[in-house]
Amino acid sequence: MRSFTYERATTPGDAAKAVAGTKNAKFIAGGTNLLDLMKLEIEAPTHLVDVTRLGLDRIENTEGGGLRIGALVSNTALSAHPRVRADYAVLTRAIQAGASGQLRNKATTGGNMLQRTRCPYFYDTNMPCNKRQPGSGCAAIGGVSRSLGVIGTSDACIATYPGDMAVAMRVLDATVETVKPDGSTRAIPAGDFHRLWGDTPHIETVLEPGEFITHVTLPKPLGGKHFYAKVRDRRSYAFALVSVAAVIQPDGTGRVAFGGMAPKPWRVAEAEALLPQGAKAVVDRAFADARPTADNKFKIPLAQRTLAGVLADAKA
């Protein structure tokens, strides 16, 4: 690990200013992703701004009947919150499908949205990777790509966004609230938060330099039955090959997003409208523009079978 300097921020605005004002600075909260990347020298920040003491660890009801979740609320606390369990169960299920109990105790809501890819070549500093070192190439294209993306990828990068929580946030139409270094704030719909890779796969979200996540807000509950189905190579402590977050209403309509398939949680309105017609219609439409590799083309029929299982459970 390379040496770095450290400071503890006292307000969200100061945190944003501190990161924007220091070259190669990073926020640190739970550190469950960043510290691993620093140990491997994939990330080498020169300065860390600790954001753990900013009072952003509360979950509050909103006037509109939703929930406003502080960015520092732990994954454990969020998944166990009585209103989340009762009204946003897809979120509880998605969080509890991820990582391990110890990691969920440390990982935060804001940090979870910012998880970096688990492409194996990203972690191997002997291999070219446009995400780790822009312009160096992509070892995954033509390499082992079983776990990587089938849609929304580019000629520069075929990695996926790896998380579970954000897939549920996408289905729930969450909003990410931020503060910028100049003190201004904005609200970013979850669907717009992660970028497709294009020519710049090292830029993973629409956040500007120093922009800091303060909250994630959920609109009023959707009702219906909530599901998070995750298919992976082992039963626990593994990232999704395919995941399905869904909220299904009694008449068979609903919402669905897929994880493990793309640079962002993958939700397509035209596909979702086909839910009453069944899993094949939805997946055919959602992945009509897919560009899978020979190694990962199995993910599309796997997504169909996973969604079919969810829809069968919804009818039970």
Ligand code: SF4
């Ligand atoms: Fe790097 Fe993306 Fe290629 Fe993986 S797929 S090696 S993360 S550029």
